Amino acid sequence: MRLDDRSAGPRPGFPRMIVFDNVTVAYSQERPALSGVNLTITDGAFTYIVGATGAGKSTLLRLVYCDLAPTQGAVIVDGVRLDGRRGCDVPALRRRMGVVFQDIGLLPDRNVYENVAFALRVIGAGHRKIRRNVPDALELVGMVHRPDAYPRQLSGGEQQRVAIARALVNNPPLLLADEPTGNLDPDTSMGIAEVLDRINQAGTTVVVATHDQPMVDAMQRRVIELSRGRLVRDEERGGYGASISDEA
Amino acid sequence: MFHTLVFVLEEAGKSIRRNGLMSFAALSTVTVALMVFGGSLFGLYRLHQFVASQPGRFRISVFLHVDQSRAATLELARRMRGLPGVESVSVVTKEQALADLRRKDERRQTNITAALGNVNPLPDRIDIRVSPPERSTAVADSLRDSKRYPQIEAVRDERALLEQLLATSRLVRNIGGSIAALLFLATGVVIQNTLRLTIFARRREIAIMRLVGATRALIRGPLVAEGVFYGVIGALLAGIALASVLTQSSRYLGRYQTPLAQGIPPGPSVPIMMGSLLAVGLILGAVTSWMAIRRFLR
Numbered sequence: 282m283r284l285d286d287r288s289a290g291p292r293p294g295f296p297r298m299i300v301f302d303n304v305t306v307a308y309s310q311e312r313p314a315l316s317g318v319n320l321t322i323t324d325g326a327f328t329y330i331v332g333a334t335g336a337g338k339s340t341l342l343r344l345v346y347c348d349l350a351p352t353q354g355a356v357i358v359d360g361v362r363l364d365g366r367r368g369c370d371v372p373a374l375r376r377r378m379g380v381v382f383q384d385i386g387l388l389p390d391r392n393v394y395e396n397v398a399f400a401l402r403v404i405g406a407g408h409r410k411i412r413r414n415v416p417d418a419l420e421l422v423g424m425v426h427r428p429d430a431y432p433r434q435l436s437g438g439e440q441q442r443v444a445i446a447r448a449l450v451n452n453p454p455l456l457l458a459d460e461p462t463g464n465l466d467p468d469t470s471m472g473i474a475e476v477l478d479r480i481n482q483a484g485t486t487v488v489v490a491t492h493d494q495p496m497v498d499a500m501q502r503r504v505i506e507l508s509r510g511r512l513v514r515d516e517e518r519g520g521y522g523a524s525i526s527d528e529a
Numbered sequence: 530m531f532h533t534l535v536f537v538l539e540e541a542g543k544s545i546r547r548n549g550l551m552s553f554a555a556l557s558t559v560t561v562a563l564m565v566f567g568g569s570l571f572g573l574y575r576l577h578q579f580v581a582s583q584p585g586r587f588r589i590s591v592f593l594h595v596d597q598s599r600a601a602t603l604e605l606a607r608r609m610r611g612l613p614g615v616e617s618v619s620v621v622t623k624e625q626a627l628a629d630l631r632r633k634d635e636r637r638q639t640n641i642t643a644a645l646g647n648v649n650p651l652p653d654r655i656d657i658r659v660s661p662p663e664r665s666t667a668v669a670d671s672l673r674d675s676k677r678y679p680q681i682e683a684v685r686d687e688r689a690l691l692e693q694l695l696a697t698s699r700l701v702r703n704i705g706g707s708i709a710a711l712l713f714l715a716t717g718v719v720i721q722n723t724l725r726l727t728i729f730a731r732r733r734e735i736a737i738m739r740l741v742g743a744t745r746a747l748i749r750g751p752l753v754a755e756g757v758f759y760g761v762i763g764a765l766l767a768g769i770a771l772a773s774v775l776t777q778s779s780r781y782l783g784r785y786q787t788p789l790a791q792g793i794p795p796g797p798s799v800p801i802m803m804g805s806l807l808a809v810g811l812i813l814g815a816v817t818s819w820m821a822i823r824r825f826l827r
Contacts, residue, residue: 346740371739371742372742372743372744372745373742374742375739375740375741375742376741376742377742379741380740380741382740385733385736385737385740386733388733388734388737390547399737399741400737400741402532402536403536403737403738403741403742403743403747403748404741404742404743404747405530405532405533405536405747406532407532408532447737447741448741451741451742
């Protein structure tokens, strides 16, 4: 499936991309990282997960990409019930989603094209698919003009765009981003937000965990707020929320 | 499948080239570890060969009654050849024995044969070699049965010395085997730690591979290929160094051949040594890199 083949709106068969059914995650005997969370994210939606540091945003994303198993409850992603890392086929699941992190950047000894192509090569894609998909992904994030640049030659925002291209290059129906604008200035953050919006317009379900108040306020998309592991707000079109302060 | 294989080999090659200093450190560590392992194993094997060859030099000497006819001696020798465990039988006639004694007289400047005058009091003797040497005592005991062998006057088998040598041989084999096993483990640990460093340098790559859905086998592939590369090339370099050192030293030691060293079977040839070292390098490289990656895949 080419990026431009992906039409907007829910795909037939899987209208609900992500379902959390009364999910609790407890790392220790202390306060659980997530507690009794119920939520549904439909296919093709754009959702911000907001909350203070330690609210449970990253834990929620880790459950979706099967890096963590719920202590109680069930997580269903793209029709697959995830029963923890042992129970699910992690590689197969992750090929159906893209993940962008603030702290896992690009490989410094490879150029932009090679960094994006790397994601296809490790899943055994052939040269034809790489030649076709990599420029498409770079086009989508606005980096098609710098395929030969190395990460050290790029700004923080450009590096993050390439990381998003890498997450998208296999045309996954779901994109997860954990603090994608963490180290970026406001203007650059807005640029990344626009890229994510464009990706969503192309039909990809996008879930972004963020601290970036101006970005969330400006985009006015669905906002799910977590506080101390509990879901405290779920607005169809909302802002960051004035009451959020760090809980760590 | 083809793309995966190409990816594995390309990534291993790139990693070796890009982390030049780390690759050099890994390769030199593996080479030195395999040299120590190979050299020690060679030394232990030669020591075992030497000790194990000594009991084989022992023989049972059977002295017949002096009045036995030559025909009876030869008939007895023929019967002995059929005994289980007997490898070779040689007859030393009383005339040969006297001639040997004369030679000894001349060498030692004694006059025993002269004192005998024209009388030859020596009996015919039959020397027997037994294989394996452990059966020597049983063969000697059976020959001491005077009802079955009335022609035999005495049997000398130096069993105390033989048993000491056999015990030493067992000890050398067991201790040598244990040392070799320990060295194998130690070499494995050294190589594994070195590979762990190279894998640590690639942890970001591994994290990305996991995130984009690479299977464990595919993540392991380039790292195991890298481990095998260090193992095989390290073994090759260690083999070349060892072969040249051993060839030179055996040439030097060859000038000091002692009677003790004679009769020891030749050591392993260079191709056999090289092949064994390559096999060890290959196995250690593959197994230790496989194990070193495990903790990065948890």
